[in-house]
Amino acid sequence: MNFDIVEIAEFSGDKAKIYSIILEGDDDTLLNQFFDENQQYEEELEEIAARLLTMGNYTGCRIQFFKEHEGAPGDGIVALWYKRMRLYCLRFDNTCIFIGSGGYKPTDISAYQENPLLNVKAQQMRAIAASINKAIIEKDLKVLEDGTLEKSDFLNLEI
Amino acid sequence: MTTRRKPSKVLTKILASIDEDKLRRTRERMLVACKIADTLEVKGLTQKEFAKMLGKSESEISELLSGNRNFTFDTLSDMANCLGMDLFPLSFIPTKIVSKEEAEVNLSETRKSAVYDMEDIRTIPHSFGSWQVYPTSGCLSLAL
Numbered sequence: 103m104n105f106d107i108v109e110i111a112e113f114s115g116d117k118a119k120i121y122s123i124i125l126e127g128d129d130d131t132l133l134n135q136f137f138d139e140n141q142q143y144e145e146e147l148e149e150i151a152a153r154l155l156t157m158g159n160y161t162g163c164r165i166q167f168f169k170e171h172e173g174a175p176g177d178g179i180v181a182l183w184y185k186r187m188r189l190y191c192l193r194f195d196n197t198c199i200f201i202g203s204g205g206y207k208p209t210d211i212s213a214y215q216e217n218p219l220l221n222v223k224a225q226q227m228r229a230i231a232a233s234i235n236k237a238i239i240e241k242d243l244k245v246l247e248d249g250t251l252e253k254s255d256f257l258n259l260e261i
Numbered sequence: 262m263t264t265r266r267k268p269s270k271v272l273t274k275i276l277a278s279i280d281e282d283k284l285r286r287t288r289e290r291m292l293v294a295c296k297i298a299d300t301l302e303v304k305g306l307t308q309k310e311f312a313k314m315l316g317k318s319e320s321e322i323s324e325l326l327s328g329n330r331n332f333t334f335d336t337l338s339d340m341a342n343c344l345g346m347d348l349f350p351l352s353f354i355p356t357k358i359v360s361k362e363e364a365e366v367n368l369s370e371t372r373k374s375a376v377y378d379m380e381d382i383r384t385i386p387h388s389f390g391s392w393q394v395y396p397t398s399g400c401l402s403l404a405l
Contacts, residue, residue: 108266112276124266134269141271144278151275152287153328161291166298166326184329 103127104260105230107200107251113151115159119249122201123230125261132203132226136189143206146187153182154201162196172214173228177235188220190227192234197249200234202227229261291328293337293348298326300344314343 104126110133113120122133130138137147157163165180172190173179181204182189189204203223207214214220237243242257268276301311312322315336324330332340341348 110266110268112268112272130269131266134266134272137272137275138269144275147271147275148279148283149287151272152279152284153291155279155284156288156291156328160288161295164295164298166294167291167328169327183327 104258105233106259107234110154110201113154113158114249115155116248117160117162118158118197118199119251120154120158120163120199120201121251133201136201136203136205139203140187140206143187146184146206149184150182150187150189153184157199163193163199164196165193168193172224173231177228177231179224179227179231188214188223190224192227192231194238194245194249197247198245198251200230202230226261233259233261287328290331293332294326294328296346296348297340297344300346304344306344311343315339 106124106126107121108124108131110120110122110131122131124131128135140147153167157167161167167182168180168191169183169188170180172181178192178194180191180193182191182201186207186209187204188207190202192200192202194200203226205217205220205223207220208217211217214224234243237257237259238245242254243259244252244254246252301308306314308322308326309319312319315322321330325332325336337348
């Protein structure tokens with residue numbers, strides 16, 4: 103399945119560019135889907151949105167704001183979290199982040215793998231991260247100094 | 262690629278509900294967390310070591326530095342003291358140590374009785390039988 107990268111203008115700013123993913127055949131980005139699927143957790147969503155706004159415009163996507171090691175070793179998958187809410191992302195550096203999806207982590211589990219829904223979201227992000235990382239290594243996708251993306255004509259993102 | 266998309270209705274609603282105060286608090290909490298993290302890096306301290314120095318758990322420090330948790334003033338004070346940094350400069354507040362006797366003298370001097378000039382005050386009967394007091398000059402008036 104192919105996918106595309108979409109800049110989230112509402113969050114992007116001078117300090118960081120915030121992107122999300124849109125899968126082939128979908129109308130919405132994974133970020134929009136995340137907000138739609140978890141709308142009952144208003145407080146958590148508000149906090150996550152306020153932090154994305156701050157990262158885009160004031161602080162950049164510093165590693166301290168995320169939970170690390172949420173994917174395979176070295177693949178750059180992190181989770182933005184507040185209370186039990188998890189939003190999986192691929193963090194390139196302080197200036198660039200690709201947001202996937204996530205969900206509410208039930209209180210009775212300690213690892214996301216124990217929750218089928220959260221596991222699906224995390225695994226999906228791992229596949230997306232692998233594809234983006236490959237494109238960056240093969241220079242089909244370039245992240246510029248300010249976080250903007252430059253793509254080659256050969257770029258083909260798929261999971 | 263990187264084509265901009267409109268936010269969903271839910272995201273639009275969430276963004277609209279974030280007011281200036283909420284955004285300012287989040288921003289300042291995260292900026293303070295950045296300053297502390299930068300100082301840790303300069304001093305070559307890990308979060309684990311820092312947690313140990315403060316007598317806190319590593320997860321608590323991680324939560325604070327992620328901007329997730331609200332700092333208490335005491336925690337900030339402890340962190341600043343531990344790292345030898347000035348997070349909230351208080352030196353502009355004028356303070357001077359005075360003896361107890363000196364303080365008592367100053368207090369008694371400020372409590373001298375004063376004579377109030379009532380010349381400008383006149384009273385008029387209220388139509389309902391109570392009394393209202395109006396100053397005849399000045400910009401303040403009392404309407405009871």
